[in-house]
Amino acid sequence: MTQLHVETLIAGGGIGGLATALAIARTGKPVHLVERAPAFGEIGAGLQIGPNATRALDKLGLLDDVLKTAVIPSRGVIFDAVTGEKLTTLDFGDKFLKHYGHPYIVTHRKDLLDVLLAACRAEANITLSNNRALAKVHEEEDRIVVEFQDGDVWTCDVIIGADGIKSTVRSLIDHEQPVFTGHVAYRGTVPTGQVADFINQEDVALWIGPGVHLMQYPVRSGELYNQVAVIESARYAEGRDDWGTAQEMTEMFAGMCEPVRRSVSMINAERGTPVSDREPAETWSSNRAVLIGDAAHAMLQYLGQGACQALEDALSLADNLDRAEKDHVQGFKAYEDDRMERASRCQRAARPWGALWHTADPTTVALRNRYFKLRAPDDYSETDWLYSATTDEASTKGHPNEAGKLYHV
Template identity: 45%
Template sequence: MMNRENKPFIVIGGGIGGLATALGIAETKQYVKVLEQAPEFGEIGAGIQLAANATNVLQRLGVMDKINEIAVFPKRLVLMDAFSGKELSALDLGDVYKERYGAPYVVLHRSDLHKVLAEACESNPFIELVTNQTIIEAEESDGEVTVIASDGSHHSGTAIIGADGLWSNARKLFVEDQPVCSQYVAYRGAIPMEEVTSHGDLDDVYMWIGPNLHLVQYPVRRGELYNQVVVFKSSEYTKENEHTIHWGTPEEMDRIFAGTCELVQNAISFIQRQRRWPMYDRLPIDNWTKGRITLMGDAAHPMLQYLAQGACQALEDAAYLTDMLHKHGQDIEQAFVEYQKERIPRTANVQNSARMWGEIIHNTTDAGILLRDTILLSRTDKDFQFIDEFHGYNKKARESII
């Protein structure tokens, strides 16, 4: 249990970013209290892709050995034409990738990653995890912070990190903005591997792309399950029905994917249809720090999924924030200022790039598709120019600090 004489850092939100931040702060021998609104720590959703900029952080936090036991190490990232069924381009994720970036590319179940991080926090004497805490108020006064939960609980500490996701309450301390609906929805699910119709190497990550749609497939949980994500733009979306279930329906999914190749059609037949995920991001903001309060992860910079960088950027945040706490010791305000000075331009670029790549892969014009496919078909699987700025960050950042 936490030593009450040590005023803890308070992390609002116990998702992947919040738990990683707690482990980072604990690395500096300071106490952390993680406040999670759910009744237990856990993750929903299906698979997650972690590029080297994320696995570099997980190596640093000491959890990669556990992740290696449950993750899959794909050989290639493959772009396919959802209609013709032809391969457009691929990226080698093997030894060349690992040597270039200092860490592997892995895919795994979100809940497996979250469990590894939660168990690492539970066993850390500097970290306390608290559930059923929906934070409704946060303030700073005389070098101390206080948060109040909806059940009346008060938590005092030395600083606050808002890690409460896309619909963040902590973000409201800095800006009165709203999540931006992309008009795309996702349907997710994982099926037993033995039910998969074989195509190519099932260790690969496949992304089937077409106008206003794509399908992502890859194995998780030691290769026992096959994760599938179906994404499409809904023509039935309106601002008035945004928060209803009347757009992006399973019936619309079937219509939009009609005419795709047999392997894509087969995948659609297996997808779970009970729950849909509308896809949101927010516009970048130019400040997320005030005194001893700051944001990280989706609370600071929610992004669309097209670069598979959401969790990766949260893990980058956790690592860089930790570096600044090491550098500045008890000067938390300066640590937070330098943290956001580095992270705001970086994450704004990734947010904007994710939007742009969404437009590229979902292109609807003949000219745009021809230009895209010509560029993709001309590159080799050892050409890393499109991903260097994303996947190579942590190796470079760590080398510059050290």
């Protein structure tokens, strides 16, 4: 059994954990990060990164490296998945860049992780450890005790839970578990040549239909085409055990238009990934533990903000701990004051947005489609609350509970 004491321990080596390690280390504090997997990697394929998150990457000095393999799409386009009709576009071009100051990009998750990992390995204040799966964590008055699954026991002054939706660190703070929503996601990439004859590869394409949607965009400098098909599982709703299979995905998309059916047939996934959600938490911290990312605010994917909000968390937590100097409790609370309202708003906003994509009600579909068709491609008023540089700007734009305010393509 190995015993070790570290000042700041980060549990979780995903995008949020590595970004937090880097941000804290650059304030002069030593950080030790542990990852349960044998190697650093990301589950999934594509990732949408809005201007709020490219701004965070820029502040970390990493945006140029990320852009070496990322794609800056020309626009986002929403289609009716049943009829194939184009409903609306959001221009990501020069006016968008001037408006927000940073681009909207799409990238492969591993490509972003590799950039973060290289930056962390180059930082003298960061120590990285793999094969470190947490079994239990205990909070004492003057320390955190961490028991690993291999029997090792470490202690630390503070622990940062970046360990995802099934967080072990969260047990020190909040015992409410995320709830499976009945939504199932199927992910995959294909060489872009396989879709070149029927897909505009310069766009982020979103196809919306009853109980389903399909998101598509290029990654890895345009070499691969990422697809995410999501269903509201009818089998799960019926209480069946055979939900989330490839067969159910095919069945749910059977009534959609030919380009959607053809695209979905290229997703090689025997079983989909359950999508979970939770109510916003009352706190993300205890005296010696604090949460970031999905561990703090798991949300549905309909705003494309999971990783983006984790990047915002990383900068905020590092900045507030630095300002608080040795008073980490004050730093935790300042971080919560800075971030909780915004992240909770994203959690709540994703729900009606997803419901609007998946509605089967004919009247709602007609009104939704009519609204989409009326908006201009360069009208950014409904995304300002999410993408603008300051919280002051965000607080005056839109509202997450207004069904007519449609947030993200």
